[in-house]
Amino acid sequence: MRALETERKFSNWLLEVGEGKSADDVMLPDICYPSEQNPVKQLYGDLNLSTIMPEELKGRAILAVTNDASIDINNQVLACLPGETVVYEAADVIVSDDPNDKLTFPVEFLNSLTPTGMPPYKFNLKPGCIIMLLRNLAPTKGLCNGTRLIVTKLQRNIIEAKRIGSANGETYFMPRIPLIPSDSNMPFKFKRKQFPVRLAYSMTINKAQGQTFEKICLMLNNPVFSHGQLYVGFSRVKSFDSVIIVAPSRKIVNCVYQEVLND
Numbered sequence: 001m002r003a004l005e006t007e008r009k010f011s012n013w014l015l016e017v018g019e020g021k022s023a024d025d026v027m028l029p030d031i032c033y034p035s036e037q038n039p040v041k042q043l044y045g046d047l048n049l050s051t052i053m054p055e056e057l058k059g060r061a062i063l064a065v066t067n068d069a070s071i072d073i074n075n076q077v078l079a080c081l082p083g084e085t086v087v088y089e090a091a092d093v094i095v096s097d098d099p100n101d102k103l104t105f106p107v108e109f110l111n112s113l114t115p116t117g118m119p120p121y122k123f124n125l126k127p128g129c130i131i132m133l134l135r136n137l138a139p140t141k142g143l144c145n146g147t148r149l150i151v152t153k154l155q156r157n158i159i160e161a162k163r164i165g166s167a168n169g170e171t172y173f174m175p176r177i178p179l180i181p182s183d184s185n186m187p188f189k190f191k192r193k194q195f196p197v198r199l200a201y202s203m204t205i206n207k208a209q210g211q212t213f214e215k216i217c218l219m220l221n222n223p224v225f226s227h228g229q230l231y232v233g234f235s236r237v238k239s240f241d242s243v244i245i246v247a248p249s250r251k252i253v254n255c256v257y258q259e260v261l262n263d
Contacts (some may be wrong), residue, residue: 020256059214
C-alpha cells in the first residue's frame with residue numbers, strides 16, 4: 001500500500017516476501033546491500049548531525065530485530081548529536097509481598113534489566129533529540145504509544161517536547177510515571193518509575209508497525225524470528241532505494257508460517 005505507483009517491482013517483491021514464496025531465505029537486491037555495513041553511517045552518513053535540524057531526521061529510522069540492538073544504535077546516534085547529555089536514572093522496586101523476593105532480586109539486578117516496551121534504567125537525552133512514547137498519555141491530544149516527539153527542554157523531573165508533525169507546535173510536559181513490564185516470561189514483577197519514552201532514531205521492527213518512513217536501514221545481524229517480521233520491516237518505505245540492509249550476507253532469513261496464511 002505504501003509502494004509508489006512506479007515501483008511495481010518493489011510491491012510485487014514485497015508480496016512474495018510476505019507470502020513466503022521465496023522459501024525460507026530471501027536474496028537481497030544489490031541496491032539494498034551496501035559494501036560498508038555500518039547502520040549509523042549508512043542512514044545518517046550523508047547528514048551533518050551536529051548542525052541538522054531535528055525535523056529533518058523524522059523520516060529516517062534504523063529498524064532492528066532485537067530490543068538490545070535498538071538501544072545500542074540509539075546511543076550511538078545520540079553521541080553524534082550536539083549538546084550536553086542529561087542522564088536520568090529510574091527508581092526500581094520489586095512488586096511482591098514476599099520479603100524473600102527482595103533478597104532474590106536486588107535493586108541492582110532490576111536496574112540491569114530493560115524489558116521490551118520499557119525505558120532503560122539509565123536514560124541519556126539531549127535537547128533536540130527525537131523520542132518515542134511507550135504509553136498512551138493523552139490520546140485525544142495525539143500522545144499515544146508510538147508517537148514521536150522532539151525534545152525542547154530537559155528539566156530535572158519534566159521533559160518538554162513537541163509532537164512531530166503537529167500544526168500548532170504545542171509543547172507537552174511529560175513526568176516520570178510508574179511502569180510495570182508486560183513481559184509474561186519474567187518470573188517476577190517489578191515497577192520502574194521513569195519517563196515513558198525512548199530515543200527514536202532506532203526501534204524494533206515490531207515497534208515500527210503502522211509507521212511510514214522516507215528512508216530506513218534494516219539491521220539484520222540477528223535473523224527475524226516471528227511471522228511476517230521481514231515483510232513489516234521492508235514495507236515501512238515506498239521503494240527499493242529507500243531501504244538499506246545491514247546483514248552478514250545478501251541471503252537473509254524470512255519467517256512465514258504458511259498455516260497462518262492458509263487459515
